[in-house]
Amino acid sequence: MTITSNKIAMSTEQFTTLSKIIYDRSGIHFPESKQYILESRLSHRLRELEMDDFDQYLAYLTMGPYQMDEFQEMFNRITINETSFFRNDAQLSVFEHQILPELLESRSSNKRLRIWSAACSTGEEPFTLAMLIDRTLGVRQNDWHIEILGTDISEKALKVAQSGVYNNYAVRSTPSLIKDRYFTVEGRDYRLNDNIRQMVNFERHNLKDRMAAKRHGTWDVIFCRNVLIYFDDDMKKNVISMFANQLAKDGTLFIGHSERIKDLTTDFVQLPIPQGFCYQRPQYLEMKA
Numbered sequence: 001m002t003i004t005s006n007k008i009a010m011s012t013e014q015f016t017t018l019s020k021i022i023y024d025r026s027g028i029h030f031p032e033s034k035q036y037i038l039e040s041r042l043s044h045r046l047r048e049l050e051m052d053d054f055d056q057y058l059a060y061l062t063m064g065p066y067q068m069d070e071f072q073e074m075f076n077r078i079t080i081n082e083t084s085f086f087r088n089d090a091q092l093s094v095f096e097h098q099i100l101p102e103l104l105e106s107r108s109s110n111k112r113l114r115i116w117s118a119a120c121s122t123g124e125e126p127f128t129l130a131m132l133i134d135r136t137l138g139v140r141q142n143d144w145h146i147e148i149l150g151t152d153i154s155e156k157a158l159k160v161a162q163s164g165v166y167n168n169y170a171v172r173s174t175p176s177l178i179k180d181r182y183f184t185v186e187g188r189d190y191r192l193n194d195n196i197r198q199m200v201n202f203e204r205h206n207l208k209d210r211m212a213a214k215r216h217g218t219w220d221v222i223f224c225r226n227v228l229i230y231f232d233d234d235m236k237k238n239v240i241s242m243f244a245n246q247l248a249k250d251g252t253l254f255i256g257h258s259e260r261i262k263d264l265t266t267d268f269v270q271l272p273i274p275q276g277f278c279y280q281r282p283q284y285l286e287m288k289a
């Protein structure tokens with residue numbers, strides 16, 4: 001067994017094999033400079049499995065009866081789940097004050113609104129959107145059918161989302177008025193009130209899975225923030241074209257503030273709204289002009 005500072009050492013060949021498996025399954029690209037992340041995050045898993053070499057782990061992951069479960073277990077450990085309520089307030093304000101009012105107007109006849117928070121981690125993003133919709137619509141919400149879906153590849157993250165209970169760190173950017181209105185303090189935790197919890201459904205979804213995305217039908221708004229940075233250009237292109245298939249003709253796509261898709265797609269054009277980081281179809285923008 002080769003152990004360095006509590007870690008089980010991963011050879012370059014083992015890293016190459018593992019990073020290819022991860023990429024093929026999820027699109028997550030681990031460059032060589034990130035080998036230490038896989039090594040440190042998975043060493044603990046190897047010890048739990050009483051394995052002392054990454055070759056054994058690779059065999060376990062790719063052969064035998066536990067492959068699917070182990071993939072899930074591995075994604076639970078290697079994904080970066082950093083998020084918070086009201087993350088990037090300026091962008092959310094664009095959603096609340098520009099995109100949402102336009103949508104409420106254009107959907108006023110059937111009163112249906114569908115929002116997908118893709119790669120939502122522990123749920124803070126879709127719950128934030130639920131709060132913004134709740135405070136915009138107030139009692140008028142009873143007349144509307146609002147569907148918000150939060151999806152992620154990590155089941156562990158989704159379990160937190162489904163519990164609706166968060167620590168102080170998760171609400172670090174949440175205005176106090178919102179905390180008072182939508183949470184109940186329980187000891188050191190914040191429990192989301194039922195009316196907001198009930199507005200959001202969660203489901204495991206891998207952004208590689210176009211068929212599963214198709215089954216969910218068409219969305220009016222898609223939020224996909226701070227995950228494209230983990231993908232290479234091919235995966236980014238695939239994900240953006242999948243969103244183009246699943247977004248309504250007048251729908252809006254929001255991405256993370258450090259993410260760029262301009263050179264990867266002709267399906268979307270960025271709206272000239274500072275801090276918006278949001279995109280619509282060129283045909284729709286031409287029609288509006």
Ligand SMILES: C[S@@+](CC[C@H](N)C(=O)[O-])C[C@H]1O[C@@H](n2cnc3c(N)ncnc32)[C@H](O)[C@@H]1O
Nearest residue numbers: 026079081083119121153154206207225226227
């Ligand atoms: C940094 S978090 C972003 C959370 C939230 N969207 C935000 O901006 O605060 C990235 C999330 O992407 C998820 N993820 C990574 N690869 C994925 C894939 N192929 N399909 C779905 N989710 C993925 C991770 O599990 C993680 O929860």
